Amino acid sequence: MTIHVKGNVHWVGIHDWETEHFHGKEYHMNKGTSYNSYLIREEKTVLVDTVDHRFTDQFLANLEMEIDLNEIDYIICQHAEEDHSGALSALLEKIPNTPIYCTEAGVNSIIGHHHKPDWNFRTVKTGDALDIGNGKQLIFVEMKMLHWPDSMATYLTSDEVLFSNDAFGQHYCDENLFNDQLDQVELHDQCLRYFSNILTPFAPLVKAKIEEVLSLGVPIDVIATSHGCIWRDNATQIVEQYYEWSKAYKEDRITIVYDTMSNNTRMMADAIAKGIRKSSPETAIKVFNISKHDKNDILANIFRSKGVLVGSSTMNNVMMPQIAALLEEMHGLRFAEKRAAAFGSSGWTGGAVKRIDARLREANFEVSPAQHIHWKPDTDALRQCIDYGMTLADVWRVDADEVCQPKQVERKKAQIVESGTSTKQNAESSVCNSDLEMEVKTEVEQPTHNSDCTCWRCTVCEWIYDPQLGEPNQDVEPGTPWAQVPDYFLCPECSLGKEVFVEV
Numbered sequence: 460m461t462i463h464v465k466g467n468v469h470w471v472g473i474h475d476w477e478t479e480h481f482h483g484k485e486y487h488m489n490k491g492t493s494y495n496s497y498l499i500r501e502e503k504t505v506l507v508d509t510v511d512h513r514f515t516d517q518f519l520a521n522l523e524m525e526i527d528l529n530e531i532d533y534i535i536c537q538h539a540e541e542d543h544s545g546a547l548s549a550l551l552e553k554i555p556n557t558p559i560y561c562t563e564a565g566v567n568s569i570i571g572h573h574h575k576p577d578w579n580f581r582t583v584k585t586g587d588a589l590d591i592g593n594g595k596q597l598i599f600v601e602m603k604m605l606h607w608p609d610s611m612a613t614y615l616t617s618d619e620v621l622f623s624n625d626a627f628g629q630h631y632c633d634e635n636l637f638n639d640q641l642d643q644v645e646l647h648d649q650c651l652r653y654f655s656n657i658l659t660p661f662a663p664l665v666k667a668k669i670e671e672v673l674s675l676g677v678p679i680d681v682i683a684t685s686h687g688c689i690w691r692d693n694a695t696q697i698v699e700q701y702y703e704w705s706k707a708y709k710e711d712r713i714t715i716v717y718d719t720m721s722n723n724t725r726m727m728a729d730a731i732a733k734g735i736r737k738s739s740p741e742t743a744i745k746v747f748n749i750s751k752h753d754k755n756d757i758l759a760n761i762f763r764s765k766g767v768l769v770g771s772s773t774m775n776n777v778m779m780p781q782i783a784a785l786l787e788e789m790h791g792l793r794f795a796e797k798r799a800a801a802f803g804s805s806g807w808t809g810g811a812v813k814r815i816d817a818r819l820r821e822a823n824f825e826v827s828p829a830q831h832i833h834w835k836p837d838t839d840a841l842r843q844c845i846d847y848g849m850t851l852a853d854v855w856r857v858d859a860d861e862v863c864q865p866k867q868v869e870r871k872k873a874q875i876v877e878s879g880t881s882t883k884q885n886a887e888s889s890v891c892n893s894d895l896e897m898e899v900k901t902e903v904e905q906p907t908h909n910s911d912c913t914c915w916r917c918t919v920c921e922w923i924y925d926p927q928l929g930e931p932n933q934d935v936e937p938g939t940p941w942a943q944v945p946d947y948f949l950c951p952e953c954s955l956g957k958e959v960f961v962e963v
Contacts, residue, residue, distance in 0.1 A: 461525050462636055464497065464689060465681050466618040471506075471522055472496040473514045474632050489753070490649065491632030494542055495685050497622060498525065499615065502592020503532040507613060507622050508685060512545030519549060528554050533589065535597070536561040537624040538610050539568030543685060548573050560589065562601055565609035583611070585671075593617075598677075602626065602668060603958060605661055612672075619680035626665070627697045629653045629687030639692035646688065648759075650697065653687075654704050655762030656755050659792045663918050663961040666705035669698060707795040709765040712743040713855065716757050717770035718750050718779035723804035723835050724770045730841045731768060731802065731830070734848020739856055749781045758788060766798035766855045767824075769815050773803065776810035786815065790822040793921075798855050799824035802844075804832045827851060914963040915941050920953040924960065 462470040472495040478488060494510035496518070504526070510518045522528065528550070536544055536559050547569070551557060556579050561569060563582045570576050583589075583599040590596050595617045602610040605626055613622040629649040633641055658665060682690035682697065690697050715732055719725045725748065732744050745764075747757045761767045769786065771778040778786075799822075801815035809831040816829045830847045832840045915924040924930065924944070929937040932951065935944055941960075948957055 460521065461498070464683060465620055465691070467500045468615065468618060468620055468683070469498045469500075469525075470495060470636060470683075470689070471498045471518075471525060473510045473518055474634075475511070475514070476632055488630045490630070492630040492686050493632050493636075494545075495628075495683065495687075495689070497683055498522075499591065499597075500526075501595055503590075504530050505533045505535060505591055505597065506531050506550075507535045507683075508537055508543050509546035509550060511542040515546040515549045518546045519553070531557060533557070533591075534559045535613055535622070536565060536569060537613060537622065538607060538685070539565055539572050540607065541572060543624075544569060544572060548575065551575070551578060560597075560599070562599075562603075562609050562611050564603070564607075565611070568607065568609040600672060603664075603955070605664055605668060606658055608955060614677060614679075616677075619678045620683055621679050621681070621694075622683045624685050625657070626668075626684070627682050627690065627701060628684035631687040633688070636689055637692070638688045638690045638694075638697075641688055647700075649687065650700065651704070651763070652755060652759045654701065655759040656792070659762060659794065661918060662705040662707075662793075662795065664959060665701055667958075667961075669702050669705070673698075704762075708762065709797060710743065710763050711741060712745065712760070712764040713766045713768070713852075714745050714747070714757070714760045714764045715768045715770070716747045716749055716761075716782075716785065717768075717803070718748065718772065718782045719770075720772040720774065720779070721835070723832070724772050724802070726836050726841065727802055727804060727830070727832060727844050728768070728770055730836070730844035731848035731851070734845035734850075735852040736848075737845065738849035738852035742852060742856070749779075749785055754785060754788070757785065758792065761789065761794060761797070762792075764797065766800075766851070768800050768802055768851075769819065770802040771811040771815060773805035773807070773809060773811035776808055778803075778811035778814050782811075782815065783818075786818040786822070790818065793823065793918075795823075797824055798827060800827040800851060801829040802831070802847075804834065804836065806834060809833075827854065913941065915960040916963045917950045917953060917955065918959050918961055919955055920950060922950050922952040923963065 464470055472493055474493050476491045478491060494514065496509055497507040499505040499507065531554055534557055536547065558579045558581050560581045560583055566580045566582060585599065585601045587599045588596045595615060598614040598616065600612045600614065602612050602624060610624055612624050612626065630653060631649040635641055638646060679695055682694045713735055715728050717724050717728045728746055732746050735742060735744055745760045749757065769782060771782040799819040801812045801819060803809065803812045805811065812829050812831045816826060819826045830844060836844065913926065924941065926940050927937060929935040929939050930951065933948055935948065944957065946957060949955065
């Protein structure tokens with residue numbers, strides 16, 4: 460079945476109603492997904508992407524009912540993951556030597572997936588164009604690290620259709636294909652869920668790429684994604700939304716997530732939430748048990764939040780396994796400019812709380828002092844948790860809407876230390892002053908920089924370019940500012956170019 464998109468563009472993809480997970484078990488899909496492939500028939504016939512390998516036979520059968528495969532002049536491969544290029548091998552067995560247009564990185568990815576180095580590859584860069592007749596061209600835009608090094612988008616002139624690859628999509632399957640046919644609240648939630656769980660690590664690149672595309676000044680009437688709906692009604696609304704999400708997005712919301720062995724940590728979570736609500740009734744509060752709620756919904760709520768509290772019982776002096784796994788994902792997603800704190804109960808030591816606190820710091824959250832309670836919380840302990848929540852709400856309310864200078868941050872840390880200590884049950888349930896002292900000591904011991912020194916961070920592997928050190932292995936002398944670093948410079952850790960770096 461084909462669906463008309465615009466002009467001579469038709470959707471020839473697959474609806475997948477049954478699949479529940481993506482990237483192994485990383486992403487839970489509660490609404491299925493679609494694999495969007497497009498057929499353009501001008502003087503030249505072009506196929507944009509294929510579908511997941513599990514649907515190869517169905518895809519080819521549908522395509523052959525629509526067109527003689529030998530009429531396909533070009534294949535555009537925007538991304539080599541199997542959910543985009545899975546049917547490529549079977550297709551090229553039927554139409555060998557058909558030109559494949561992709562980025563230079565795409566060649567490596569496609570060969571890595573399909574092991575066919577002799578295919579007819581045609582590499583493209585941003586701004587390259589392919590004439591397809593009837594006065595129309597395909598213009599290519601590299602989308603490196605959104606979300607793979609090989610990613611690109613393709614723009615069809617005259618019809619003003621942007622084939623956007625993974626950007627602006629959703630893992631969301633519906634009998635209707637276009638955005639104006641869908642439930643708008645559900646569509647928004649699915650878009651946010653997709654962005655927060657998949658594209659958040661690359662948010663600075665999303666912002667830069669959107670600015671680059673908009674600077675081209677080309678009109679966009681339709682955005683044809685690789686997954687989920689096609690945007691035809693006010694198509695650029697999703698571009699505007701992505702732009703907002705890419706700028707260290709946060710709402711007046713706090714997420715509390717925990718795991719518990721005997722409901723003690725749950726009691727703490729509820730009491731802390733009560734304290735936040737008491738001090739800041741306008742703040743939205745979401746409380747999740749990681750062992751019972753959808754992990755991807757939790758991560759989407761953390762993305763929306765100005766702060767997150769992570770709690771766990773202590774088991775074998777470490778945190779509960781599902782909390783540990785969540786923290787690992789939070790680290791990988793690199794949430795920007797968010798506050799966090801650890802809490803939990805234990806029978807002996809408080810190993811879980813200390814480890815959560817440390818992991819939150821490693822993940823670059825602005826970490827407030829932790830709250831630890833021994834044994835099952837009694838009335839006094841629950842009052843401590845309420846007071847703790849009230850203090851966090853006060854501190855995070857101030858921080859949420861301001862960019863704080865280091866001295867301001869330290870003052871606010873001192874405020875919550877003072878408040879937390881005044882209500883402590885015993886030495887074990889007090890806030891982690893030693894951790895704060897350690898953090899301050901570490902900051903002092905870091906090398907000092909001149910006032911005009913600016914470092915740059917790789918958004919993929921987090922390697923830091925320090926102008927004072929340069930990069931001798933690439934003949935970049937110490938003292939070389941970023942603007943003078945050669946364009947051929949590659950990150951020493953992940954081998955990507957300057958475009959993936961952001962100013963620190």
